[in-house]
Amino acid sequence: MRLRILLLPLFLLFGQHPDWRAVTNMNGITDLVSDNEQVWAATEGGVYRYEITNGVTTPFTTVDGLRGVNITALTQAPDGGVLTGSGAGVIQQITSNGIISDVYQFDDIPIDRLFRNGDDIWVAAGNGLAVFRYQNNRYLFFDYYQNFPVTIDEIRDIALFAGKVYLATDNGLLSAPADYGSHTLNDPAQWSHKGTSDGLPSSRLTRLSVFNNRLWIGTEDGIATLSTSAAITPVSEYAQHTINALTTRDDTLYIASGSVLYHSVADNPRLASANHGHTIQSLSHNGNRLWIGFQSFGLQSRDGSVKVVLDGIYHNPMRVIVRDHNQNTWALAQKYKFHRPNSGLYTNKDGAWRYYTFTGEKQQSIWKRLNSLVSAYVDRFNNVWLGSWGGGLMVYHNNAFEYFHDYEDNGTLYERTVTTTETQPLQSPPEDHRGYFSGANNSVEDYEVITAFTEDAYGRLWIANAYAQNGNYLAVAPYDDNTGFIVTDKSSWHYFGRQDGISLADDKGIPALAADDFGRIWIATHDQGLYIFDYNNTLDDRSDDVYFKRSIDDNIAGTEVRSLAVDKDGVVWIGTTAGLSSFDGLNFYRHPGDGINGTEGPVGNEISQIVVDNYNNKWVCTSEGLSVLRGERSVFEPNAWVSFTTANSGLLDNNVHGVAVDAQSGEAWIATESGISVYSGAFAEARPDYNSVSAGPNPFIVDGTTRHFILRRLKNNSTVKILTINGKLVRELQSGSVDIDGGRAQWDGRDSRGQVVRSGVYLYHAYTIDGSATTGKIAVIHP
Numbered sequence: 001m002r003l004r005i006l007l008l009p010l011f012l013l014f015g016q017h018p019d020w021r022a023v024t025n026m027n028g029i030t031d032l033v034s035d036n037e038q039v040w041a042a043t044e045g046g047v048y049r050y051e052i053t054n055g056v057t058t059p060f061t062t063v064d065g066l067r068g069v070n071i072t073a074l075t076q077a078p079d080g081g082v083l084t085g086s087g088a089g090v091i092q093q094i095t096s097n098g099i100i101s102d103v104y105q106f107d108d109i110p111i112d113r114l115f116r117n118g119d120d121i122w123v124a125a126g127n128g129l130a131v132f133r134y135q136n137n138r139y140l141f142f143d144y145y146q147n148f149p150v151t152i153d154e155i156r157d158i159a160l161f162a163g164k165v166y167l168a169t170d171n172g173l174l175s176a177p178a179d180y181g182s183h184t185l186n187d188p189a190q191w192s193h194k195g196t197s198d199g200l201p202s203s204r205l206t207r208l209s210v211f212n213n214r215l216w217i218g219t220e221d222g223i224a225t226l227s228t229s230a231a232i233t234p235v236s237e238y239a240q241h242t243i244n245a246l247t248t249r250d251d252t253l254y255i256a257s258g259s260v261l262y263h264s265v266a267d268n269p270r271l272a273s274a275n276h277g278h279t280i281q282s283l284s285h286n287g288n289r290l291w292i293g294f295q296s297f298g299l300q301s302r303d304g305s306v307k308v309v310l311d312g313i314y315h316n317p318m319r320v321i322v323r324d325h326n327q328n329t330w331a332l333a334q335k336y337k338f339h340r341p342n343s344g345l346y347t348n349k350d351g352a353w354r355y356y357t358f359t360g361e362k363q364q365s366i367w368k369r370l371n372s373l374v375s376a377y378v379d380r381f382n383n384v385w386l387g388s389w390g391g392g393l394m395v396y397h398n399n400a401f402e403y404f405h406d407y408e409d410n411g412t413l414y415e416r417t418v419t420t421t422e423t424q425p426l427q428s429p430p431e432d433h434r435g436y437f438s439g440a441n442n443s444v445e446d447y448e449v450i451t452a453f454t455e456d457a458y459g460r461l462w463i464a465n466a467y468a469q470n471g472n473y474l475a476v477a478p479y480d481d482n483t484g485f486i487v488t489d490k491s492s493w494h495y496f497g498r499q500d501g502i503s504l505a506d507d508k509g510i511p512a513l514a515a516d517d518f519g520r521i522w523i524a525t526h527d528q529g530l531y532i533f534d535y536n537n538t539l540d541d542r543s544d545d546v547y548f549k550r551s552i553d554d555n556i557a558g559t560e561v562r563s564l565a566v567d568k569d570g571v572v573w574i575g576t577t578a579g580l581s582s583f584d585g586l587n588f589y590r591h592p593g594d595g596i597n598g599t600e601g602p603v604g605n606e607i608s609q610i611v612v613d614n615y616n617n618k619w620v621c622t623s624e625g626l627s628v629l630r631g632e633r634s635v636f637e638p639n640a641w642v643s644f645t646t647a648n649s650g651l652l653d654n655n656v657h658g659v660a661v662d663a664q665s666g667e668a669w670i671a672t673e674s675g676i677s678v679y680s681g682a683f684a685e686a687r688p689d690y691n692s693v694s695a696g697p698n699p700f701i702v703d704g705t706t707r708h709f710i711l712r713r714l715k716n717n718s719t720v721k722i723l724t725i726n727g728k729l730v731r732e733l734q735s736g737s738v739d740i741d742g743g744r745a746q747w748d749g750r751d752s753r754g755q756v757v758r759s760g761v762y763l764y765h766a767y768t769i770d771g772s773a774t775t776g777k778i779a780v781i782h783p
Helices: none
Strands: 004-005 020-023 029-034 039-041 046-051 057-060 071-076 082-086 090-094 100-106 109-115 119-124 130-136 138-145 155-161 163-170 174-179 192-194 205-211 216-219 221-227 232-235 244-251 254-257 260-264 273-275 282-283 290-292 299-301 320-323 331-332 343-350 352-360 371-380 384-390 393-397 399-405 410-417 421-426 452-455 461-464 476-477 493-498 513-515 523-524 530-534 545-548 561-566 573-577 579-583 588-591 606-613 616-623 625-631 642-646 656-661 668-672 674-681 694-696 708-714 719-724 727-732 744-747 758-767 774-781
Touching: 029 282, 029 290, 039 071, 071 109, 071 232, 082 109, 100 130, 100 138, 100 260, 109 155, 119 155, 119 343, 119 421, 119 727, 130 155, 155 205, 163 616, 205 244, 216 244, 221 758, 244 282, 254 282, 260 282, 320 668, 331 371, 331 384, 371 452, 384 461, 384 476, 461 513, 476 561, 513 561, 523 561, 573 606, 573 616, 579 606, 606 674, 616 656, 708 758, 719 744, 727 744
Parallel strands: 029 071, 320 656, 561 606, 606 656
Antiparallel strands: 004 100, 020 674, 029 039, 039 046, 046 057, 071 082, 082 090, 090 100, 109 119, 119 130, 130 138, 155 163, 163 174, 174 192, 205 216, 216 221, 221 232, 244 254, 254 260, 260 273, 282 290, 290 299, 320 331, 331 343, 343 352, 352 410, 371 384, 384 393, 393 399, 410 421, 452 461, 461 476, 476 493, 513 523, 523 530, 530 545, 561 573, 573 579, 579 588, 606 616, 616 625, 625 642, 656 668, 668 674, 694 708, 708 744, 719 727, 719 758, 758 774
16 A cells, blocks of 8 residues: 655645536435535535525535535544545545645545544554654644554544544454554554444444544444443443434534434433434534534534535436537436436526436336436437336436336326425327337337437438347437437337348447538447448438448447547547547557646547537547547647546546537537536637637736646637737737647746746737637736
């Protein structure tokens, strides 16, 4: 194990990434800290502070400086604010005014608990215990202990009692002298162990709390207490109860098991209980009020007078994302070969998130299988097509959902927001929505798997019916241009697959489809590379159909192809689990990843998705971050790429599954393993004209530091000249350089020789080769 020390104050990270926003699940509470003024909540999607007096909630994510959003532990900091611990092993401090600083990092060791005793901070990190001391306004690492008399996998809680430190582990209770300065706690002989043979209800402990001069020990099968003489007594009133949380206040102990909250006083270990309807994960008492953190449903006061549920997504892993023509977001927590059962559908309409799930009357109902949506596509008529793993096809058309499958069953659609739940009864699809797809060859009736979509050059919709038992892997539907919808007449559809030479193994499917400029259909496979199908625009005449199969021997980076895209120049881009390839009409090329900084290639080689935006920028999603190949650059040019990772941006997670670039705003909505990131930086600011250019600050104070004069929302591929008031050239900023990217240009106040310019009035002149231009003035001032 490697340990990395970051002593305060090294990095002040507040407001680090103004070009980024984050959408995460902040209703999955993992820990709470409270005082009379505020409640701090650690969540699966970051941290938030709730101000009790005015009800204001302030979230903190990677956009604000957190190193990750899976926050697992909190404790109050000695100098105000809180210390946070993450599943990635990072400890940070958030001050009372919102400044985030790094404290320490354990490499790939999750932090399960933070416990403060005066200036000492005890940290449960993986299967070890660390100690820090706060001294001279910084946190000093003292030691890390993991030599225990028994083998453990994790420490779940920490308590100090009767001069000893106690650890709740997955293998019993450990204790040692709390005076770590006088005792060598890395010596196993310093530790005592107690298990079920000593009276514990279970060896799998969950929580610890000191109450009524005894240590209360929560387990997965009940509660026991430990006296000052180390005698263990089971508490029979909680037998066979899994204890999720414990906290004390004065003469009362609060105990959470499942959704039920109990409280105990000295002479009665189990008093009245209240069922709160949702699993309780954490408790905190601020002296005036008990606060309850739920596993999935946010924060509330014990009496229910205050409830805090934040708008957002219910699951952090997001794997598929699209934006429709009305700037609505559609997101899925599953995709091909990345399953998350019962994850449903998310939409963001009018700024509010909605979550859709399905139930059915039958045990194997196809409606339930619609909770496993894995593919999404927006067609030219703004229909949103959604493919499922076993539930057939659904589409959002004319402000309503329609369904295509063969299963006979009634069901219910649930639409949830932060404050409401609405239901809609569902019936089996009408006859003209049935009989289009084949179920998989398994024991489940009508298990219809739909994994990909594309439109061809002739306006038809191609649908991948992966695992089709009848071998019809591709369904082709014509559109009715008058209705803006596909023709629901089975006789007008066409099918291709096994009979045409497409051979797919039983457990393999079609992750992606694309149509090139010549009308050919490119078919990604799970383990055979890809097929190229040229049907010569004669769907009814199979005699002129031609199939090509291409794989590693043809210079494709890997056999598992996950993504296909065609850019504005007609180049086909192929994303595989082993790297990126392209086809220029004659040859296939490989483009190895640049794992250092992502400027000479994509930042990673495991490619999840490729998207081409209006300006021919190629957005490449990888397991190591998000890379953009500049539209005006060749892939073979140096510095043609720019990459975003958690280290250099507000990206939530380096494991990027998908991206959707909004055609109107230019924003990139990014599906990651930790939620949705929204990028509105330079590439998002490119515009088709100069009608919305903004420039500033003006006046521009030049002091030789890193300050810049920024021009935003420029026309794509602009050049900017900085001129004196008399028209003399001072500096020229070129598109695709460090000075101009996308629709943003920056000038550092220096001339072409690198000298800081004098005070005065200057001109900026932005233009493109088609003759369009805009001009403005800059007032330069020296302090």
